Amino acid sequence: IAGITQAPTSQILAAGRRMTLRCTQDMRHNAMYWYRQDLGLGLRLIHYSNTAGTTGKGEVPDGYSVSRANTDDFPLTLASAVPSQTSVYFCASSDRGETDTQYFGPGTRLTVL
């Protein structure tokens, strides 16, 4: 593994189904983030984690949950998917250093029908 990986790459999901998007990083970064990207809008933060064992809500947390059991993994769960959650989801991580630059995974394209 090099950097951040996300799975699946894409998914079509029926409304009402539960779905977990996976994110794993091997950079030993303390902080991790989940964003969604929709056409015409900037990236919007869903949830974040500053360190293993802690999580926080971003701008658009409703309908999503996260956990951070260890440094490397930060899964995002949609408990009961709705069509408005159709989006591209990016996971990112940062080292909380001087610039605290965020580095992104390749994304998951999710379609909820």
Add this chain to the structure above:
Amino acid sequence: GQNIDQPTEMTATEGAIVQINCTYQTSGFNGLFWYQQHAGEAPTFLSYNVLDGLEEKGRFSSFLSRSKGYSYLLLKELQMKDSASYLCAVRDSNYQLIWGAGTKLIIKP
């Protein structure tokens, strides 16, 4: 509210210079980032400014004026591979990134 403004789309010619502007109104300021995003791919880090002035990195430069809430990304000697979206993001007082919608740059031969 917090706001980041960038032009939606710009067109430039291969070999030329283009300047992409970003204005921001945020609750606090703890740095400004520029990212490049090719279609269907993840954003990749280009530059970081926290103090006023120009930061140069090869063909790309980024400028910041905190008093004016303004930044620009300057791309020189444009190449076809520079066709992408360019995202401006500001770290606010809560230490979260606020993102602009991005500027789609189209390079013509």
